[in-house]
């Protein structure tokens with residue numbers, strides 16, 4: 001009984017913090033149509049700031065708290081709205097997802113630079129003083145948390161439903177321009193919402209922090225629980241969001257209770273690790289279930305993203321560049337020593353992984369934040385081998401044709417299984433869903449001895465085949481794999497299948513009316529893309545020889561997508577450059593690496609979300625340079641579809657009809 | 659300017675999207691308290707003209723004067739607070755707010771209290787009163803357009819711009835809506851109404867303007883511009 005009451009109280013308290021974070025998320029989403037993946041990162045950053053002023057600088061709480069919640073957090077929200085979110089209200093969800101993921105990565109980078117890793121703690125309010133109620137003790141901090149959540153709930157309800165400024169905030173999403181035509185200042189309203197949203201994120205972070213050590217990713221991803229709660233309210237309804245948050249808080253704590261009551265023999269067994277993973281994945285599993293329970297998103301009619309894709313290289317050009325690239329890297333690696341060849345090979349693994357994103361994101365217009373999970377599965381195939389129990393059929397743990405084919409088939413299959421439910425969703429939801437799944441796979445599969453690597457931080461080893469033992473030869477193997485897989489991706493794009501893919505990307509509704517099944521297309525793309533990532537995983541294992549769970553940590557899928565997008569996820573050359581830059585930054589001093597993400601974020605903003613990326617932009621400009629062998633030197637613009645051009649139709653009309 | 663100022667003067671207005679010029683040196687005026695109809699075929703540039711006036715689009719050259727004040731480059735929200743009210747093409751409502759919220763949202767712009775505004779609106783539009791707590795997006799097309807007008811009036815504008823009032827509506831409803839426009843005109847509010855289907859608009863207007871391919875081709879009393887209109891719609895050169 002005591003246990004039940006205790007876990008219930010803690011559950012409600014934890015749920016209350018989720019509710020606070022989730023309501024900030026709902027508020028910003030409802031007023032700007034941008035789902036802020038970085039909501040938790042904002043909370044994380046502000047919690048560190050709070051630590052800085054209250055612990056490091058020793059300000060009293062009653063100064064530090066108003067400073068962070070009333071000045072710093074709103075200022076950050078206003079800034080974000082001004083420079084970033086305002087441009088995204090009309091943007092494609094994929095773009096706003098990538099940009100806010102970029103913000104997330106950048107905020108973590110900045111936080112790591114200002115506050116290098118160290119053990120930091122935030123004290124509970126009133127030093128954890130507690131009051132006893134018969135059998136349970138409730139600390140002052142827990143009381144405050146619950147009280148604050150209630151106040152937030154009530155305050156937001158009144159603001160949005162009972163005040164004119166709140167009504168106007170809701171009207172901003174409906175029709176920004178119309179609101180301006182009636183004399184309201186839409187920018188001011190969404191600025192206010194973002195200021196309030198960041199304050200709520202900060203508040204949730206500060207309330208949660210005493211229960212954890214202050215850590216960049218833990219706090220950032222604690223909002224997965226907030227996402228789950230917000231999803232219960234369909235990102236709109238605040239009351240439902242609060243209910244979702246409390247239910248989730250209780251669920252997590254009852255699960256903890258059940259877990260610690262398990263017999264010790266189970267807990268310490270290999271299977272116990274899996275159970276532990278499941279317990280820790282409850283918020284993500286909850287998120288997935290809630291999303292799948294939502295009614296299927298309706299096809300949006302007439303939404304044409306209209307992104308111009310870069311011009312495709314012709315076969316001779318593509319083959320010529322491939323040859324140049326292979327010969328060039330061969331000559332170069334001949335000059336490098338072993339150490340540099342190993343670095344180069346490891347860096348080349350990233351473009352290889354990113355190829356799978358070209359197909360899925362660049363051509364297909366979908367998003368996946370779990371690509372590294374497929375890589376991790378490929379690593380496991382290469383490092384653990386594969387045998388069908390009892391038959392002796394299978395292969396040794398080694399990089400081989402067999403392991404490559406197995407990795408492809410296995411990850412493609414898993415990809416398809418994942419895709420069937422996930423692709424009922426689109427854009428935002430599929431991004432969130434894949435992220436949640438990746439986090440769950442990390443805990444339930446990778447971090448267990450039974451299915452994956454072993455405890456968090458454990459490593460597995462892969463062997464290279466005899467003829468690819470040297471660093472140069474394996475680095476070249478990665479290069480050749482990149483070229484071969486790149487050409488495969490290109491041939492998919494050039495074929496009939498590629499055109500269907502592009503059509504699906506541009507308008508699902510139009511495709512559906514033409515009788516294509518967009519679902520089959522998208523599932524197939526997701527599966528092939530997962531398969532490519534799995535194959536990349538085999539090469540990754542061979543190149544690194546020893547791979548740890550940290551190498552495939554789900555969070556790393558985010559910078560992967562980010563680098564690919566900034567440099568151009570719609571072209572092979574884009575991911576080659578993006579992947580290499582990402583890979584090589586790993587060898588730069590930590591600060592440079594941490595701050596690179598900030599530069600990237602600025603890059604995205606300057607590109608205005610153009611998915612062809614930097615490389616695409618450079619090619620576009622280069623094509624305009626008149627070269628002697630280019631007749632006329634007029635810019636050729638790639639047009640994926642013939643668009644109606646009145647001027648041209650007039651010119652082409654038969655003479656005499658004009 | 660000599661004599662009485664007009665509610666609106668558009669002088670040599672040129673505007674376009676990107677490199678394409680849509681309006682070529684357009685000039686016309688709306689006298690204070692008059693209902694003026696701006697007519698023309700699809701793609702003539704009527705909506706573009708309204709966008710320039712309401713501050714949504716900035717013209718490449720030319721001037722817009724409201725009540726004699728030069729307003730080029732002023733932001734839409736600022737013009738709106740100064741008494742210019744626009745009901746844009748398509749339904750000018752907020753679908754996820756209730757009818758009442760839609761009506762009282764802009765009460766801050768006027769001196770009247772929100773309660774009085776609701777009161778006044780619902781006496782004028784009894785249909786809306788029955789549906790006051792319904793989401794506006796769930797209203798029928800005609801009711802939505804009615805709501806847009808109701809809301810426009812609630813802000814006590816000095817001038818009203820209406821774009822394609824009749825789009826997609828049954829003749830009977832269009833009839834009702836134009837009754838309201840005529841009413842608004844009688845209250846002394848200047849109105850510029852854009853229409854493709856000219857007859858209805860001309861019945862309530864004191865002045866008609868015909869626009870074809872970004873140029874004004876005729877201005878005059880409703881009775882005098884019918885010829886020009888039929889020429890514009892049939893595509894022949896007048």
Ligand SMILES: Nc1ncnc2c1ncn2[C@@H]1O[C@H](COP(=O)(O)OP(=O)(O)OP(=O)(O)O)[C@@H](O)[C@H]1O
Nearest residue numbers: 675680698699700701702703704705706707822854
């Ligand atoms: N946002 C835009 N970008 C580019 N061109 C535009 C845009 N809006 C309108 N145009 C073009 O400008 C021209 C005039 O359009 P406008 O909307 O002003 O016409 P309209 O007279 O209102 O027509 P309708 O009666 O069909 O509403 C058209 O040729 C149209 O294609």
Ligand SMILES: [Mg+2]
Nearest residue numbers: 704705747822
């Ligand atoms: Mg129009």
